[in-house]
Amino acid sequence: MSAEFDLIARHFTRPPRRAVLGVGDDCALLPPPAGQQLAVSSDMLVEGRHFVSTVAPERLGHKALAVNLSDLAACGAEPLAFTLALSLPRPDEAFLAGFARGLFGLAEAQGIELVGGDTTAGPLTLCLTVIGLVPTGQALLRSGARAGDDLWVSGCLGDARLALEVLRGTVLLDGAGFEAVRRAMELPQPRVALGLALRGLATSAIDLSDGLVGDLGHVLQRSGVGAAVDVDALPCSAVLAAQAPALRRTCLLAGGDDYEMLFTAPPQRREAVLAAGAAAGVALTRCGRIEAEPGLRLRDAGGPLQAEAFRGFDHFEQ
Amino acid sequence: MSAEFDLIARHFTRPPRRAVLGVGDDCALLPPPAGQQLAVSSDMLVEGRHFVSTVAPERLGHKALAVNLSDLAACGAEPLAFTLALSLPRPDEAFLAGFARGLFGLAEAQGIELVGGDTTAGPLTLCLTVIGLVPTGQALLRSGARAGDDLWVSGCLGDARLALEVLRGTVLLDGAGFEAVRRAMELPQPRVALGLALRGLATSAIDLSDGLVGDLGHVLQRSGVGAAVDVDALPCSAVLAAQAPALRRTCLLAGGDDYEMLFTAPPQRREAVLAAGAAAGVALTRCGRIEAEPGLRLRDAGGPLQAEAFRGFDHFEQ
Numbered sequence: 063m064s065a066e067f068d069l070i071a072r073h074f075t076r077p078p079r080r081a082v083l084g085v086g087d088d089c090a091l092l093p094p095p096a097g098q099q100l101a102v103s104s105d106m107l108v109e110g111r112h113f114v115s116t117v118a119p120e121r122l123g124h125k126a127l128a129v130n131l132s133d134l135a136a137c138g139a140e141p142l143a144f145t146l147a148l149s150l151p152r153p154d155e156a157f158l159a160g161f162a163r164g165l166f167g168l169a170e171a172q173g174i175e176l177v178g179g180d181t182t183a184g185p186l187t188l189c190l191t192v193i194g195l196v197p198t199g200q201a202l203l204r205s206g207a208r209a210g211d212d213l214w215v216s217g218c219l220g221d222a223r224l225a226l227e228v229l230r231g232t233v234l235l236d237g238a239g240f241e242a243v244r245r246a247m248e249l250p251q252p253r254v255a256l257g258l259a260l261r262g263l264a265t266s267a268i269d270l271s272d273g274l275v276g277d278l279g280h281v282l283q284r285s286g287v288g289a290a291v292d293v294d295a296l297p298c299s300a301v302l303a304a305q306a307p308a309l310r311r312t313c314l315l316a317g318g319d320d321y322e323m324l325f326t327a328p329p330q331r332r333e334a335v336l337a338a339g340a341a342a343g344v345a346l347t348r349c350g351r352i353e354a355e356p357g358l359r360l361r362d363a364g365g366p367l368q369a370e371a372f373r374g375f376d377h378f379e380q
Numbered sequence: 381m382s383a384e385f386d387l388i389a390r391h392f393t394r395p396p397r398r399a400v401l402g403v404g405d406d407c408a409l410l411p412p413p414a415g416q417q418l419a420v421s422s423d424m425l426v427e428g429r430h431f432v433s434t435v436a437p438e439r440l441g442h443k444a445l446a447v448n449l450s451d452l453a454a455c456g457a458e459p460l461a462f463t464l465a466l467s468l469p470r471p472d473e474a475f476l477a478g479f480a481r482g483l484f485g486l487a488e489a490q491g492i493e494l495v496g497g498d499t500t501a502g503p504l505t506l507c508l509t510v511i512g513l514v515p516t517g518q519a520l521l522r523s524g525a526r527a528g529d530d531l532w533v534s535g536c537l538g539d540a541r542l543a544l545e546v547l548r549g550t551v552l553l554d555g556a557g558f559e560a561v562r563r564a565m566e567l568p569q570p571r572v573a574l575g576l577a578l579r580g581l582a583t584s585a586i587d588l589s590d591g592l593v594g595d596l597g598h599v600l601q602r603s604g605v606g607a608a609v610d611v612d613a614l615p616c617s618a619v620l621a622a623q624a625p626a627l628r629r630t631c632l633l634a635g636g637d638d639y640e641m642l643f644t645a646p647p648q649r650r651e652a653v654l655a656a657g658a659a660a661g662v663a664l665t666r667c668g669r670i671e672a673e674p675g676l677r678l679r680d681a682g683g684p685l686q687a688e689a690f691r692g693f694d695h696f697e698q
Binding site for chain 2: 111177
């Protein structure tokens with residue numbers, strides 16, 4: 063048995079659960095239940111771009127799956143199965159053991175099963191594809207926001223970006239502060255339970271991966287509407303709240319890597335929305351409203367802000 | 381709109397066909413028909429490892445999808461949808477235009493739809509995940525080979541490896557010879573139609589990506605059987621046939637990158653197998669038989685050969 067197959071077998075084989083056939087044949091086989099649609103999403107993570115080389119392998123395993131589950135959450139889909147393709151410079155036992163621990167820890171917590179993949183030598187790169195299920199017609203889309211809807215966001219925003227600025231050397235935090243924001247960056251919690259609870263309630267949803275202004279822009283464009291956002295209402299941690307206003311705004315509006323849910327719902331469903339958040343164990347904050355007039359209007363206590371300054375994270379810049 | 385989203389939109393957006401929702405939301409949504417299982421497979425291709433930097437982008441686009449479709453073929457699955465995650469050093473218009481042309485050329489020919497993906501900056505790496513459909517219980521598996529079955533292979537073996545040896549500088553070919561084997565390496569034809577025709581006929585199947593000896597080993601191990609292979613019977617091109625015997629054997633038995641189908645079927649189904657090959661437009665060659673005694677026995681006109689010398693391609697070696 064070659065080193066490659068041996069690696070796969072040792073670290074990534076688990077007994078199949080819902081899959082008829084899991085890792086080890088040419089394809090995995092999965093039975094799709096009647097009345098459900100498949101939700102499919104892929105994300106690629108590249109060392110030096112999406113994570114730093116010093117990240118703990120266990121946290122990297124968690125995050126690689128978390129960012130993909132976040133896409134299922136944003137569709138209101140129930141996680142079913144995923145594939146993992148992994149390029150790494152050499153077969154590194156300690157790395158793989160830690161990575162698998164973090165990956166399967168989250169997979170088991172979320173009831174999703176690894177059904178196949180690929181391992182090869184090359185620059186450290188991870189590609190996961192997740193498959194979820196959603197009852198036909200009930201998926202949360204980006205295109206359903208309507209004028210008059212409330213704009214909601216889950217959890218806290220901006221901590222991951224603040225951690226990145228510390229790693230870049232542009233910001234200094236004390237040890238406890240850095241540990242807290244680093245956790246947000248390295249161990250994001252995909253809002254799967256919230257996505258399920260928002261089916262039939264949210265009119266549109268997206269997960270925040272590229273920053274609020276950029277991601278909200280996708281919802282507005284697809285829905286053909288505009289929005290007004292109260293920047294002071296955006297939820298942030300005590301660590302981020304203690305930073306200078308300009309940095310805080312950048313982290314909140316253009317942060318990226320939040321993996322929180324941004325969604326819209328009619329004002330008459332506010333109590334139901336808050337109940338959905340409570341059931342999912344996630345704080346929800348109302349931070350603006352959808353308007354018929356196209357464009358994004360940002361405002362804080364100091365007056366209007368230019369949205370253009372906070373446009374989405376571009377993976378070909380910096 | 382950022383450069384990243386612009387890139388995706390320009391090169392990779394097509395109107396959805398069977399997908400309810402394609403590229404552009406958090407997930408793609410697909411309707412799975414009743415009575416079918418999903419077949420899922422992922423492959424990652426890394427520059428310098430799976431392809432050379434000088435490959436024509438159009439051929440790379442073809443090959444990236446072809447090697448994934450080959451996994452569906454080996455399961456007897458009908459192609460449904462795929463995702464593409466792409467890491468590239470910079471947004472390169474000419475590369476992407478050519479890549480998309482090759483990718484969609486094959487996708488349209490095979491009736492498979494791009495439904496989502498990811499684009500990022502980084503070392504040139506491609507990861508595709510394909511989803512196919514197969515009627516429940518009819519998938520071709522690696523585990524079904526039985527003693528007495530014939531061993532069959534499609535097409536010609538070894539040309540891709542011969543082309544690689546030319547690029548490595550260990551072999552010299554004339555221009556026409558090199559063009560022919562380079563085509564085999566860069567434009568493999570996934571045997572999707574053959575896989576469909578072999579449902580209910582083949583007892584096991586695998587696609588040849590790591591070399592015949594290594595891949596046959598997976599079938600033997602999963603099926604709990606052994607095999608005898610007549611090396612002189614293995615199909616090869618005129619270009620490979622003209623090479624020295626040792627090189628020819630290496631290319632045929634340990635070549636890798638063939639993307640032909642290796643499968644087993646009972647001897648009483650020989651005519652049906654040949655008819656399936658004719659219907660799919662692929663030459664099929666009988667090259668051995670499955671035996672109860674474990675192990676792989678290779679033989680040519682000169683006598684027995686040691687199978688160990690031709691074990692599978694290991695992506696962490698060389």
